[in-house]
Amino acid sequence: MRKKTYEFAFEVARIGNRAVRKAQEENRRLGLPNVYSRNGRAYWELPDGTLTMTPPEMFRKPQGPGRKA
Numbered sequence: 001m002r003k004k005t006y007e008f009a010f011e012v013a014r015i016g017n018r019a020v021r022k023a024q025e026e027n028r029r030l031g032l033p034n035v036y037s038r039n040g041r042a043y044w045e046l047p048d049g050t051l052t053m054t055p056p057e058m059f060r061k062p063q064g065p066g067r068k069a
Contacts, residue, residue, distance in 0.1 A: 033059075 001009075027034050033056050034045040044052050 024034050028047065031047045033047060036043045036045065041053065042055070044054070044056055046052065046056065
């Protein structure tokens with residue numbers, strides 16, 4: 001890989017990582033869960049810092065009659 005290409009890729013990754021950290025911090029401040037994926041499996045970090053594989057209630061679809069899609 002050329003030096004310029006490597007430097008550009010490094011800068012793009014740096015900017016992206018900073019944006020992700022900022023979004024995570026904002027979610028924590030607002031009391032919203034963060035979601036991560038590893039090996040195709042979703043993991044949720046709840047506002048209290050707990051990690052779970054069960055989606056928080058706010059992300060589950062309503063069940064039964066009269067549910068809104």
